[in-house]
Amino acid sequence: MKKATPETEILDTLTLEDLCRFCQADEAWVIELVDEGVLEPMGATVRRWRFEGVSIARAKRARRLNRDLGINTAGIAMVLDLLDEREAMIRRLSRYEGV
Amino acid sequence: MDFEDYYKTLGVARDASQDDIRKAYRKLARKFHPDINKDADAEARFKAVNEAHEVLKDPERRAAYDQLGAEPQGAGPFQPPPGWDSGFEFTGAGPHDNEGFSDFFETLFRRGATSHGDFNAGQGRDSHARITIDIEDSYRGATRVLHLRMPVVDRSGQVSLEDRKISVTIPKGIRESQHIRLKGQGGPAAGGGQAGDLFLEVSFAAHPTYHAEGADLYVTLPVAPWEAALGGHVIMPTPGGKVDLRIPKNARSGQKLRLKGKGLPGRSPGDIFATLKIVNPDVSTDEARALFERMARELPFDPRAQMKG
Numbered sequence: 001m002k003k004a005t006p007e008t009e010i011l012d013t014l015t016l017e018d019l020c021r022f023c024q025a026d027e028a029w030v031i032e033l034v035d036e037g038v039l040e041p042m043g044a045t046v047r048r049w050r051f052e053g054v055s056i057a058r059a060k061r062a063r064r065l066n067r068d069l070g071i072n073t074a075g076i077a078m079v080l081d082l083l084d085e086r087e088a089m090i091r092r093l094s095r096y097e098g099v
Numbered sequence: 100m101d102f103e104d105y106y107k108t109l110g111v112a113r114d115a116s117q118d119d120i121r122k123a124y125r126k127l128a129r130k131f132h133p134d135i136n137k138d139a140d141a142e143a144r145f146k147a148v149n150e151a152h153e154v155l156k157d158p159e160r161r162a163a164y165d166q167l168g169a170e171p172q173g174a175g176p177f178q179p180p181p182g183w184d185s186g187f188e189f190t191g192a193g194p195h196d197n198e199g200f201s202d203f204f205e206t207l208f209r210r211g212a213t214s215h216g217d218f219n220a221g222q223g224r225d226s227h228a229r230i231t232i233d234i235e236d237s238y239r240g241a242t243r244v245l246h247l248r249m250p251v252v253d254r255s256g257q258v259s260l261e262d263r264k265i266s267v268t269i270p271k272g273i274r275e276s277q278h279i280r281l282k283g284q285g286g287p288a289a290g291g292g293q294a295g296d297l298f299l300e301v302s303f304a305a306h307p308t309y310h311a312e313g314a315d316l317y318v319t320l321p322v323a324p325w326e327a328a329l330g331g332h333v334i335m336p337t338p339g340g341k342v343d344l345r346i347p348k349n350a351r352s353g354q355k356l357r358l359k360g361k362g363l364p365g366r367s368p369g370d371i372f373a374t375l376k377i378v379n380p381d382v383s384t385d386e387a388r389a390l391f392e393r394m395a396r397e398l399p400f401d402p403r404a405q406m407k408g
Contacts (some may be wrong), residue, residue, distance in 0.1 A: 008268045011278035022298065042359065052320065054313075057276040057300065060227075061134045066147075085195055091342070095185065095319070095374075 005047045015051040016041075022056065023063040029073070033062055100202040102177040105151035105164065113165070116261045117158065124152040150200040154208060164207075166190060204337025205260055223295035224286035230279070230299040232269055234316070237363050238338045239246065240271035245299070251287070272365030275303050275311055277294050309338065321378045322346060337361055337371060344373065352377040 011017035011022075021028055031046065035037045039059055051059065064075045071079060106113050130136065131145040155161045167179060178330045222301045228247060236243075251261045263286060273279065278298045285295025309316045320335060330348035335358075336342050342361055347354075354375045362369025382388050 004138070008270060008279050008281055009211050010273055011280050026226075053274065053277045063352075064134055064241060068132055068145075069125070079135075094310075096318075098105070 011056060013042075013052050014056060016046060016049050016051075019056065019059055023060050025059075025063050029066075030059065032061065032073045033076070036073045038062055038073070038077045038080060053087050058079075100177050100206060102167075103150070103201055103203045105154050108147050108151035109155065115270060116209060117156070120152070120155050123158070124148060128152075139361075146200070150204050154204070160208060178204065202260065203296055209325070222292050223288035225295040226285040226297045228299055229302060230267065230269075230303050231302050232273075234303050234311055234363075235338045236269050237271065237303075237311075238272050241269040245266050249286070264396065265297070269301075272314075272363055273301055273363075274363055275301060275313055311363065311369075314356050314367070316369065316371045318334050318371060319376050320356070320373040321376050322350070324377055324379060327352070327375065328340075328376050335373065339364070342371075346375070350375055367370070388406075 014022060016030060017029060019025075019030055023030075030039070034041060034049075039055045039062075041051045041055060043049045044092060058080060061080065062073075065071045065076050066073075067077060106115070109120060111119055111123045111129065115123070127148045128145065130150060131141045133142040133145055135174070136145075155159075159229065164167070209224065216402065226247075226249065228350060230243065230245060232241065232243065244264055247263045248260050248311045249263060251259060252335050253259070265281070267281065270279065278300055280372075281297040281299070283294045284297035288294050303311055309318050311317075316337070318335075318337075320333075322333065326333060326346055327350040330346050330350065332345055333344050335344045337358075339361060342358060344357070344358065352375055356375065358371040358373065360368045361371040382391055
């Protein structure tokens with residue numbers, strides 16, 4: 001049993017290279033996700049891309065869906081949109097049930 | 100260590116074809132994928148399904164597993180017979196996010212898993228895990244102790260699951276689905292390189308009063324009929340402390356009020372959105388009844404004026 005008190009930081013913005021390492025994916029695949037509109041990095045050119053919180057979490061989800069279920073980028077884009085919609089609906093529903 | 104019935108996990112017969120196994124696996128994987136299924140036990144089911152598939156999809160590994168026979172009779176921990184895997188050739192495998200499968204899997208199938216291919220350029224692998232915190236933790240910052248089980252490889256290539264306890268400082272202002280990075284707390288490096296990082300994906304535990312969207316907090320604020328009608332100030336408790344909120348005159352039920360900057364803290368703090376909900380007092384005294392009766396008599400109010408039919 002090890003006990004440690006390591007330093008923590010919020011993962012704020014990642015470059016393309018950082019994001020690839022983070023979700024164990026290659027650059028071409030991440031670029032495809034950006035083309036598909038799944039990820040929306042800041043910055044005009046690929047080398048200047050900065051991925052922020054929401055995009056980081058989406059990229060990780062996308063990678064898992066791709067790796068675990070074999071879904072391609074177009075499929076991932078649709079699954080993530082539908083999941084967002086479902087989440088919003090569940091949230092609205094719970095608000096009405098609470099009232 | 101408990102025996103794992105991989106056929107049962109996938110819901111297939113022991114003589115199922117490789118094709119049937121693949122189909123059963125894909126169906127269950129879709130159903131229990133933790134990104135799709137939000138049930139509390141989905142992640143555990145998904146992991147079990149993956150573990151079963153990892154063994155049964157590989158004919159060599161499946162044959163070795165079949166050799167062990169059906170679940171042994173009687174209680175007590177399972178022990179593989181000596182030489183159970185002789186004559187079968189397979190290399191180790193395991194889950195992608197090195198979280199570790201069951202002891203059963205790790206003992207039988209994982210030996211030597213990291214002997215090649217898992218390390219690149221002497222750098223340790225990153226690890227990923229989730230952490231659930233309370234909304235209040237984001238307001239104040241907090242320390243949580245995280246229990247992790249990670250497969251570790253010793254010098255002789257033996258793999259075992261190690262329990263790790265890490266105390267994690269939750270940074271103030273963290274939002275749901277953001278990641279916390281713990282540098283050097285991931286997989287160890289081969290040959291003195293840099294250890295990998297540990298990434299924790301944050302989710303908020305369900306809160307009876309609030310729910311967070313990004314940096315903003317949403318809450319239903321109950322108000323009395325006269326508070327809504329007359330307007331005025333009410334005191335609302337928030338995770339950041341009590342705040343004074345002005346209710347406009349003639350406020351409607353469902354009306355949204357914004358408290359700027361009272362959401363999750365940070366460089367650009369979020370807001371609190373309070374949705375008004377008018378609640379009536381129980382009319383249990385003569386005095387209360389008299390007041391409502393007077394309103395009923397004297398107020399020309401038809402709540403159903405908009406309804407036609």
